[in-house]
Amino acid sequence: MRYLPHTDEEIQEMLEVIGRKDLDELFCSIPDECRYDGDLNLPAPLDEWGLNEHADQLAEAMTVTNEYKVLVGAGNYHHNIPETIPSLASRSEFLTAYTPYQPEMAQGTLQGIFEYQTLTARLLGVDVANASIYDGASALAEALLMGLRASKKKTKVAISSAIHPHYREVARTYFAPTEYELLELPVGDDGRTDLSGLGDIESLAAVAVQSPNFFGVIEDLEAAADTIHAAGALFISSFTEPLAYGLLRSPGECDADIVCGEGQSFGMSRSFGGPGLGMFGCKKKFVRSMPGRLVGQTTDLDGQRGFVLTLATREQHIRREKATSNICSNQGICTLIAAMYMSSLGGSGLRDLAKLNYDKGEYFKAQLVKNGAKIVFDSPTFNEFVVEFKEDFQPIYKRLLEKKIVAGLDLGKYYPKLAGKYLFCVTETAGKDVIDTVVGEVKS
Numbered sequence: 001m002r003y004l005p006h007t008d009e010e011i012q013e014m015l016e017v018i019g020r021k022d023l024d025e026l027f028c029s030i031p032d033e034c035r036y037d038g039d040l041n042l043p044a045p046l047d048e049w050g051l052n053e054h055a056d057q058l059a060e061a062m063t064v065t066n067e068y069k070v071l072v073g074a075g076n077y078h079h080n081i082p083e084t085i086p087s088l089a090s091r092s093e094f095l096t097a098y099t100p101y102q103p104e105m106a107q108g109t110l111q112g113i114f115e116y117q118t119l120t121a122r123l124l125g126v127d128v129a130n131a132s133i134y135d136g137a138s139a140l141a142e143a144l145l146m147g148l149r150a151s152k153k154k155t156k157v158a159i160s161s162a163i164h165p166h167y168r169e170v171a172r173t174y175f176a177p178t179e180y181e182l183l184e185l186p187v188g189d190d191g192r193t194d195l196s197g198l199g200d201i202e203s204l205a206a207v208a209v210q211s212p213n214f215f216g217v218i219e220d221l222e223a224a225a226d227t228i229h230a231a232g233a234l235f236i237s238s239f240t241e242p243l244a245y246g247l248l249r250s251p252g253e254c255d256a257d258i259v260c261g262e263g264q265s266f267g268m269s270r271s272f273g274g275p276g277l278g279m280f281g282c283k284k285k286f287v288r289s290m291p292g293r294l295v296g297q298t299t300d301l302d303g304q305r306g307f308v309l310t311l312a313t314r315e316q317h318i319r320r321e322k323a324t325s326n327i328c329s330n331q332g333i334c335t336l337i338a339a340m341y342m343s344s345l346g347g348s349g350l351r352d353l354a355k356l357n358y359d360k361g362e363y364f365k366a367q368l369v370k371n372g373a374k375i376v377f378d379s380p381t382f383n384e385f386v387v388e389f390k391e392d393f394q395p396i397y398k399r400l401l402e403k404k405i406v407a408g409l410d411l412g413k414y415y416p417k418l419a420g421k422y423l424f425c426v427t428e429t430a431g432k433d434v435i436d437t438v439v440g441e442v443k444s
Helices: 008-017 047-061 086-087 105-125 136-151 166-176 222-229 240-247 285-291 331-372 394-402 432-443
Strands: 156-160 181-185 204-210 234-239 258-262 280-281 295-300 304-309 384-387 423-426
Touching: 047 136, 047 384, 086 331, 105 280, 105 331, 136 156, 136 166, 136 181, 136 204, 136 234, 136 258, 136 280, 156 285, 166 181, 204 222, 204 331, 222 234, 240 423, 280 285, 331 384, 331 432, 394 432, 423 432
Parallel strands: 156 181, 156 204, 204 234, 234 258
Antiparallel strands: 258 280, 295 304, 384 423
16 A cells, blocks of 8 residues: 555656756755665665554554553543544544634534533633634643733743643743743642742733642632632633532632633543543633633524634734734634533533542542541642552552552652552542452552
């Protein structure tokens, strides 16, 4: 099977048009010291069936396959996906839909985004949600920049150190070449962000807090909003597990100005960490500072309902210095999947599923404590929590791995002071037998 679309004759024709005799001459502008001289050590080509077999062998080499139960979340969560979603999302009219620059060509795509925006706004409790951003980490970084735009003339933003470490790293990367200052706020003994020092920070534009945070702890968003607003800053509420808002009060209800996070839990498989979905919303008064694109509803000349790109204040549409961000697209297929997932479950379904996740987490915590473990933070949690064991957990971890259970994440890599303490996550995909197996190993 050939993967190169051009014949040798076609390649020669193109070279003649541009005045080159062969492909080597095409790349003559590249200095010799930057070019590889020799044959590439590549294996022989495979046919379609041989390639499939090779891919299967590579998959078998993975330490964790689909047979394993993974009790780790840390920003990426294993949830059951209704079969309706891959069945619908894989239809050609969705996968090959035209990009929504021209509304007359893209009404289906635009309507799908509009429905996603509506469902997202309801879930997060915001006035308006955009058509999505690339993932939760870039959504947070864009929210911080948006806070600076909306605040004007202020030069500092602060983020909780209980926000996902990867998200904080992305934010630092965004801010490294700028003149703005990015501060990190400490975490108290209860696992919640310590906001007591905000009043001492001058020129503070925005403060970001994640709930549930990286430790699974549910932050007091109402109290956070009061403290942050009293310091004259905008409140950015971040998340990695949107399912939690099927049970908890939404960030918008708690007076968050900007809400952003990762939507992977809504119908997207883990797939080695991707793809992701950056969910993003805000209060209406900040909408013109919002990054990305926004789809709106209108009527055509015949009075029929239609959809258009209402706001897309980016460098492709307006002068570069006036653009709100360089976000040039949205996660079209992922937004469609998330909309299908939210629609499939509905409000009551999301609430029931969130309650199931919460109840399993509480059962797991109670059983671990009963058998000698300690829950590190005593604040309420959703479906994740940090555990400290009386003895070294590594031997138990290895025994459980032999039983095809990945039991927790050692936090030492991200928080050296928490080395030897493990972050556990339990969702609806983990049965009571799996939880009891872990508890039994801890007990023994």
